[in-house]
Amino acid sequence: MFEELYTPLPDLKLYLERIGATREPCSLSALDALILAHQKSVPFENLDPYYKKEPVSCAIGDLFEKIVLRKRGGYCFEQNALFVALLQALGYRAYSGDAKVIRGKNPDTPILVLHRVNFVQLEDGLYFCDVGYGGPMPSFALKVEDGISRSCNDETFHIRQKDSTWWILSRTTSEGALEDVLAFRTAETENCDFHVLSHYASTSPLSVFTSLRLLNRRLDNGNVSITGDSFTRTENGLTETLPIENDQQFCSLLQKHFGIEYRIPDRT
Numbered sequence: 001m002f003e004e005l006y007t008p009l010p011d012l013k014l015y016l017e018r019i020g021a022t023r024e025p026c027s028l029s030a031l032d033a034l035i036l037a038h039q040k041s042v043p044f045e046n047l048d049p050y051y052k053k054e055p056v057s058c059a060i061g062d063l064f065e066k067i068v069l070r071k072r073g074g075y076c077f078e079q080n081a082l083f084v085a086l087l088q089a090l091g092y093r094a095y096s097g098d099a100k101v102i103r104g105k106n107p108d109t110p111i112l113v114l115h116r117v118n119f120v121q122l123e124d125g126l127y128f129c130d131v132g133y134g135g136p137m138p139s140f141a142l143k144v145e146d147g148i149s150r151s152c153n154d155e156t157f158h159i160r161q162k163d164s165t166w167w168i169l170s171r172t173t174s175e176g177a178l179e180d181v182l183a184f185r186t187a188e189t190e191n192c193d194f195h196v197l198s199h200y201a202s203t204s205p206l207s208v209f210t211s212l213r214l215l216n217r218r219l220d221n222g223n224v225s226i227t228g229d230s231f232t233r234t235e236n237g238l239t240e241t242l243p244i245e246n247d248q249q250f251c252s253l254l255q256k257h258f259g260i261e262y263r264i265p266d267r268t
Contacts, residue, residue: 004059005081005191009089011064015082018042018068026091028122032140034090035129036153036218038083043073043217043258044134049202049209051265056202058195060085071259073217075209077198079132080116081191093121096194099184102168103135114201116194117184119144126186128159128169134216134225136171136181144186154221157181174237213250217258224257226250233257 009015016023019041024030048056056078057063063082066072073079080096087094099115120127120141127141138157142150146161156172162183169182201207208214215226222235229244231253244250247264254260 002192002195004061005195007060009064009082009085010061011068012086012089015064015068015086015089018071023090026122028127028141031087031092031120031122031127031129032152034086035131035141036139038079038131039137039139039218040220042067042079042131043215043260044075044079044132045073045215045258045260046075046134046209046213047072047215047260047262049075049207050211050213053203053210055199058191058198071261073215073258073260074132075134075201075214076116076130076132077194077201080118080130081194083129083131084118087118087120095119095188096191097185097187098189098194098197099182101133101135101181102183103179103181111183114197115182115184116189116197117182119186128184130182133182134214136179138169138171139218142169215254215258226253231257 019037021034021037058077058081063078067074067082084094084096096116096118098113099117100111100113101115102111105111117128117130120129126144128144129141130137140152142157142159144159144167149156149158158170160168162168165185166183168180170178170180173179201209204210212228213226217224219235224233230241231244232239232241251262254262
């Protein structure tokens, strides 16, 4: 019933071309390069859940067609599903696990498990990697080890063990503060289980993805993002924000800054 969620990557060469990466022997440095290339080339976006309110397909063939061939983006259940298929095709021992987004949340309130992350087993241990989060996320792999920190590309992230099940990913902000971002588990989660979570995320009126436009793409020295009706570009420490006043302007920003050609569905 869920066989389409487990099919191999249709074309390794085309995927690497899409993100501007080359095939290298499996290593930490090669994994870092793939993560950074993907984050710079494939934007986080929730256009289909926001405008269509229909289930998003997580079938590997559909994701390949959308992200690689049509040069769209996607949210975590799409991007990290396709990225782990890429890693497996390259020979990495990779799998996906689930997580909670805790950034900006009250730790005393219940938080849904509603995020997909990836793990890669290298010779010296297990590494966390994520290309499908629409906020601050390491542009490199981070070893899953209590108390570890890693700095790269002018950013610093940390991992600590919360208890026997949960780990916390945090970052050092530009102001020097420590901010928790995700809580994750290292156990493997089946693709069919993510299918159920994605269905909720792309259709439920309670989901942020159906109620707010969200886009993000990493730049060499910053990022561009859209939240609702606001466009923000941060580069070399400088931030520019402007309001989005109509659909024409929105589609122009999509094409210019995210490489997305999108026709907004008729909302009448």
